[in-house]
Amino acid sequence: MKEGETIHDMYTKLSSITNELRSLGETINMSKQVRKVLQILPKLWESKVDAITEAKDLKVPTMDALIGNLKTHEMNRSQDFSKKEAKKDKSLGSKGNSSQCLYMDIGCSKHTTGNIKDFISLKALKGRGISFRDRKKGHILGVGRIGKSIEESIENVYHVSGLKYKLLSVSHICDKGNEVKFTFESCTVTNQTTKKVVLIAQM
Structure with a gap:
């Protein structure tokens, strides 16, 4: 290309x-x-x-x-x-956000992130090793929730060492009773029962 x-x-x-x-x-x-x-x-x-x-x-x-x-x-x-x-x-003179890139995917098998700061709760795990495309390896270190609060969060997110981005499964999010809506500027996840916005990702 x-x-x-x-x-x-x-x-x-x-x-x-x-x-x-x-x-x-x-x-x-x-x-x-x-x-x-x-x-x-x-x-x-x-x-x-x-x-x-x-x-x-x-x-x-x-x-x-x-x-x-x-x-x-x-x-x-x-x-x-x-x-x-x-x-x-x-020219504001302020530093940009250092958070990882977030990808929403319809085919991935699990939610993952490499940034421990994303979690509001985290349980340590001795998980299996996984390989990345460049042949580097990482390990599943834990599983927990990411978001603003318990009510506004995504559960069963795996903490993976060496991962440079966040990857969330659209199908898993929908299976938990949420609606995922994409617009030109953002992706919004809303709980269909409480009607509360769980997550907003800027596009």
């Missing part, structure tokens, strides 16, 4: 190549197409690729789901860059 090229541009080229090969009688399966897309993403996308790779270990996503996920991340990155530039222009 070339510098300045969008996910849409990249996918258009890949689709053209795939269609040409198909017309010549050579079929490329979905798993190979997904791996190819992840391999050609720039290094700046490494944390996103790690998140997708870990989430999809047991299930290969469809190409449409993968491209949709990447386009959302691309939009988030663009907005985040614009916000940072706006802060520079204001």
